[in-house]
Structure formats: C-alpha cells, structure tokens
Amino acid sequence: MEERKLRMGVAGLGRAFTLMLPTFAADPRVELVAAADPRVEATQRFAADFGGRVYASVAELCRDADVEAVYVATPHQLHAEHVILALERRKHVLVEKPMALTLAECEQMIAAADRAGARLIVGHSHSFDRPIRRTREIIEQGNLGRVRMISAQYFTDFMYRPRRPEELVSEHGGGVVFSQAAHQVDIVRLLAGGVVTRVRAVTGAWDESRPSEGAYVALLTFDGGAFASLVYSGYAHFDGDEFCDGLSELGTAKQAGHYGTARRNLRRASSAAEETALKNARNYGGRDYVPQSAHAAGQSAERTGWHEHFGSVLVSCDRADLRPLPTGVMIYGDEEVALEALPPPRIPRIEVIDELHDSIVRGRAPLHDGRWAMGTLEVCLAMVRSAREQRDIELDHQFAVNR
Secondary structure (H helix, E strand, C coil): CCCCCEEEEEECCCHHHHHHHHHHHHCCCEEEEEEECCCHHHHHHHHHHHCCEEECCHHHHHCCCCCCEEEECCCHHHHHHHHHHHHHCCCEEEECCCCCCCHHHHHHHHHHHHHHCCCEEECCCHHHCHHHHHHHHHHHHCCCCCEEEEEEEEECCHHHCCCCHHHHCHHHCCCHHHHHHHHHHHHHHHHHCCCEEEEEEEEECCCCCCCCCCEEEEEEEECCCCEEEEEEECCCCCCHHHHHCCECCCCCECCCCCCCHHHHHHCCCCCHHHHHHHHHHHCCCCCCCCCCCCCCCCCCHHHHCCCCCCCEEEEEECCCEEEEECCEEEEECCCCEEEEECCCCCCCCHHHHHHHHHHHHCCCCCCCEHHHHHHHHHHHHHHHHHHHHCCCEECCCCCCCCC
C-alpha cells in the first residue's frame, strides 16, 4: 500500500539541510513543497529542484496552508522562535539538534506543541542510526545483563571548517558542546536507559582564533549505576574515522588525499566575512555545492556508503561488550567475537522519516520528542557549567527510554 506523503516545508537551506536532502529526496513518504531562506541563491535552487514555493522568512513559510510539517534547520539560536512559529500555525515540526539553547526555551516549545496537538521531533542526531538502535535492542533482550559502562570518543577537525561568526560564540550555541556533544549524549542516554543523574566535565578552548569550546571530556552517571565517559576534540589532527574502518561520519569511504582539507581551505579566508562566504559557497545553492544524491540515484552500497556513525562507542555489559559500527554491531562475548551484520541503508537517515511519519500518520509516540531532547540539552548545559564551576552538576529533567 502506498504511504501518504508528508508535505514538508524547510526553514533554513544551510548545511544541515544539505545533509538531510538525500533523505527527503529519496523517501517516497516526503514531498518538499516550500522553503524559506534569506539567501536568494538557495531559494532559487530549491524552486528549480522541487518546483516548490519559496519565502524570505520563516513566518511566511509557516503561513503556507499547504505545508503540513516544517523542518527547522535555522541557526541554533533561532530554533525556539521558529519552532514556536510553526507550532502556532499547527504544523508538525522536525527541528535540528540542539533543540534550543536553554531549558526555558525547551519548555516553551513543548508547551506550544501540546497546545497545538502537533508533533515535535528533534533530529537528526546519531542516536537515530540503525547500529545504535540495534545495540539498544540487543541490550533490551536481557541476555547480556545490565549496561555497566559506556565509552564514546571522536576526534575531528570540526573547529576548522568554515563557520559563521555566531558558530564560534558559545552563547549563540557555537562550539562543540551544543553542535557535537548532543550526538554523543543522545547515544549514551539511549543505550544506558536515558536518565542521567550527575555530570562532571572539563572543556577546552585553546585556539584564540576560534573562541568557543572546541573539546571536552565528560563523565555521566546514570540512574541505576551505569556511567559513561565522553571524549570529543574538534581540534584533532588524528582522524577518528579510523576507529570505524575508515568510513566517514556519513558512512561513506574517506577519499585519499583529503587529509588536512579543512585547515587548508580555512587559510583562504582572511576575515569573518570571507569565512562566511566560504561556508555559503558549499551550502545548498552555493557555487561549490555538490549534491549528495547517490542514494536517490539508486547506486550500490559500495558507492553510497553504510550507516552513519559518531566515532567509537563501546558498551560494557555483564556478559559482553557491544560495539556499534557502520556495518553492524560487534558482540564480544565470553568465548567468541561476532559481527551482527546490518544491510546497508536503502535511504540515508531513513530512521528520521520513520519516526516522523509514524508519529504523524499512525499516531505513534516518537522517541526523540521535545521532552527527550530537553534531557539531552540539560546534559550539554551541565557540561558547560561543570567545566566552569569545576564541580559535579545534578540533573532533574531526565526521561527514561520507554518506547
């Protein structure tokens, strides 16, 4: 039976949209009908690619009666404003992480969704990834005992990719805690049950030309006694994708000769304006934009890639260790090691549309709803506060995995 299409509007045609576009383009349950972005080159490209209506503001997009759901991919500091605009028009919302920048904003967004009777889902985050979800399923089977410890680490050149000025200002959601820790926190919360009770963290900001947190180490303690260590560096020279068989975060093979590309490209910019221009050039509609459309074109898994990942994750249970990989889940048991292989994804990030579509069309409660995402943001905020105050931070906005 043919699935009903969701008529999607897009708020923000930047980098996040370019990463979700292969999903939207390939999934028959989605129809892109409208978009808003201040960059004319982006809206012109959208109109040409999809024949959709285009707007200069998110408010105009939300007044479009034909838009059923809005994907909010605007800058972090605008998420709350734009999500509430959409919800007030009774649109369902898929918003990029982080959900917002404060818990008060999260509460306002959740309340707006409740008033509207609309769905609010936060993603993509890497806890949607099929290997992570399969690891959770293995844990829930109960054969391996309880989760005792999780180690997650990733090393990237995140801080040296072209950024807009606010992306390097912590108060505007810049730096790696809001942009990257949200992935790791979401992953370990899903695998350890969801309820973090205490956070202790240190952060690093050791490049004065990139004035925001560029690295962190955090210890999360969970209800029930499990604990997780999170390590991330956006200053790295080492490439953390080596821990995942040389596959990139998007699940594609790394290209030879690309080592150091981010730092080389950044040297081309001698001012904040030039750096912003470099970023816009590779975004949707920009002169250097390259569509990531291999999946939509029906190419083979070897060319399109495997499942996405966020570095190394190792889950220590009573009777085995579990290691999600882009190709499946490694299970290190008492006497043998085995890979539970997963087939390559038919559509990248299809899990996001599964959750969105099921919640709107079938009425199923989503996992990554506003309350779940507020719990993840609470951990991220606690990491910043713990590093500043050099003490443990206790949490009280956590929700268990029960779906």
